[in-house]
Amino acid sequence: MVLTVLSALAEPTRLAAMRILDDGGEHCVCDLMRRLDATQSRMSRHMQILKQAGLVSDRRDAQWVRYRLRPDLPPHVRALVTAALVDEVGV
Template sequence: MITQVDFFKCLSDPTRLSILKLVLNKQNICVCELQEQLELSQPKISRHLALLRAHAILVDTRQGQWVYYSLNPNLPDWAVDILNIMARQDDGLMKSQSEQLVSISTFCE
């Protein structure tokens, strides 16, 4: 189970925070979609995803050759509450990312 300190350490990094916001928005997201949205390299995104998985904030599911990430359904209630508050915030970033998610052309499918 994740501690509050580890949870907030994960949220303190701008890249991990952006990844979590995209996961919250899309529910189930592939690395290639994160690459396109965040304009970062696959190794950098994978390193952040590995930390989020190690702390059990995200879980991964393999579908063919692709790996999709989603929130861990077993997160403590306090963590889910915080993430839900984040999801409701309109900070401009989420609005632009949300609009772009609709138009993403990925090779994941």
């Protein structure tokens, strides 16, 4: 599972999406598309990979899907996510 998580977080668009979701809220794929300048198909593909890695959960809302970080991430996975989300500026 650790390798799957690291692989999912290694892609810049997915990492950026995780930074957005790290605010604890639920975000519509349309919001992620706008903020990350991505097409719907590209964003959906990235979010599916994050979901398969067990990092996010989703909820259908009419025509859109809303994503959020899974609140029940195991501590070691949460530690990986936290480390990956550290801003690299000033490092």
